Amino acid sequence: MNYKTITYERLGETLYEYDHPSGLKAFLVRKPGYNKKTALFATDYGSIDNVFKKSDGQVMRVPDGIAHFLEHKLFEQEDGNMLDKFSRMGSSPNAFTSFNQTAYYFTCTDLFEENFRMLLDYVQNPWLTDENVEKEKGIIGQEIRMYEDSPDWRLFFNLLDCLYVNHPVKVDIAGTLDSIAQINKELLYECYNAFYTPSNMVVVVSGDVDPELVFTTVDSMIKSKDRGKPEKRYPEEPEEVNLTYKEQKLRVSMPLFNMGIKDPVRVSGYELLKRRTALGIILAAIMGRSSELFNRLYYDGLINDSFRFEVSADQSYGFVNWGGQSSDPERVAGEIRREIEATVEKGLDQEVFDRIRKSHEGVFVRTLNSPDVIAREMMDCYFNKTSYFELSRIFEELDLAYTNQILRSLFTKTTVLSVIHPI
CATH class of the missing domain: 3.30.830.10 (Metalloenzyme, LuxS/M16 peptidase-like)
Structure with missing residues (x-):
């Protein structure tokens, strides 16, 4: 054939x-x-x-x-x-x-x-x-x-x-x-x-x-x-957010919170995959398990193991979000916003960037042992005009300057907060 x-x-x-x-x-x-x-x-x-x-x-x-x-x-x-x-x-x-x-x-x-x-x-x-x-x-x-x-x-x-x-x-x-x-x-x-x-x-x-x-x-x-x-066809979407805060009461034992930033930049193909990768590194540097912020909030009892972050980026929309359980969501949100501002001001450190980039590349390589993950990621990348295997080249080429540029262009935008309080 x-x-x-x-x-x-x-x-x-x-x-x-x-x-x-x-x-x-x-x-x-x-x-x-x-x-x-x-x-x-x-x-x-x-x-x-x-x-x-x-x-x-x-x-x-x-x-x-x-x-x-x-x-x-x-x-x-x-x-x-x-x-x-x-x-x-x-x-x-x-x-x-x-x-x-x-x-x-x-x-x-x-x-x-x-x-x-x-x-x-x-x-x-x-x-x-x-x-x-x-x-x-x-x-x-x-x-x-x-x-x-x-x-x-x-x-x-x-x-x-x-x-x-x-x-x-x-x-x-x-x-x-x-x-x-x-x-x-x-x-x-x-x-x-x-x-x-x-x-x-x-x-x-x-x-x-x-x-x-x-x-x-x-x-x-x-x-x-x-x-x-x-x-x-999609409607015009302004760069501004709809709301900065929304809360709801449901049957939960502890409050839940989710924060996010809307990404207005629309790209596809290799550039989309590269942007996703840089955003994942930025989030890990600011609030990942090895970050000073995560450990401080964790040992103060303000977050727990439920805390997660995620990058969602497609050709027609994009956002980053993070959250979990917290006894005081508003206080945690304030702490995270201050850490984001400080990181934007000083930029990511080269040593931290290199360590996280290598760690994320290792995670990518491990996914190649899973036929399920390979099939899903190949499908998603194809529809977004690239290939999952291009990640190997991205991890080789991605540098601190590009990543800090993404940090300073996106993480200065409005951060919104969603909270679920116990009934």
Whole structure:
């Protein structure tokens, strides 16, 4: 077969790429000697993609929650539920909808080809009826109510409501009870036909699998005709935040807090991956487990092991956030803001930068032992116009000057705070 082989000698990894005639891209990361195999079939379509222009020129505006609704419905086929079918084949299937992607995948040790064929088949063949769509509204409605009572979920989306004025990233991935009530079979098919088209999708396999097997299976199973990529449209988002503070009371034993900064810089490809990496180093330097700030707050009893930080950056939105449990969220927020100001003023230290960069590179290399992680990261990077293996070059090239530039341009912006207090 006519596929491309790329060797990353520094990592000891080999990537196989295949361009299907339909426009679908397929990847294999071969892991000789590994028993576990993962296959993923994904579309560049998530919860934020509710306004789009179809290839025929028609502009669609659909209710919140449709991408997640479709994810649920694809598992239900006329001859049974796909979860049961995969389980009978000894594999573990799942799916997820994020803000910008929907992915269907399985892991297995045996019967890879049979499971792989099932994955490629059912994702291309939605079975939607008026009856099963109405039934699903009840199921998803229960899920929405569950998330409304989830302190961690509400904390996070309250943070996004603080950060964003117009961008749909602030809307719950599952939608609302009102929005899912507007969903019907016809709208689901419209969105499926717009986004589940080969040139808007990717197949990723990771494990000890022969490339000929993977790509000949793709060749034989991909029957969908490409309808062209839809044009995603998002509202104008100001640099200013929507709110600086939001609180809610729920059943928690200790207050929860989440802080964040909106990143207005929009990049893609290698630059996006590089920016994500620099932001992760900055957060680790300011508030990571080895930082003076973390240890001071921890030993003062103001934070505990629940404290985490995260970088979220895509082509249409970006933010950094951090938080956890605290007996005094407002005091912790003040301490963190002061530490950020002091770090911006003096910049990151070269020794600290080098240590964290090497540590993060080590974490990246360890992820290459996980077929699951490889498949997900390869998918995300492909949709963001880069490759996961480019991280190796980024860790080599990333320097203190660039990282301090990111620090001073972003961490001088408004920091918002979301808090959940006990009832």
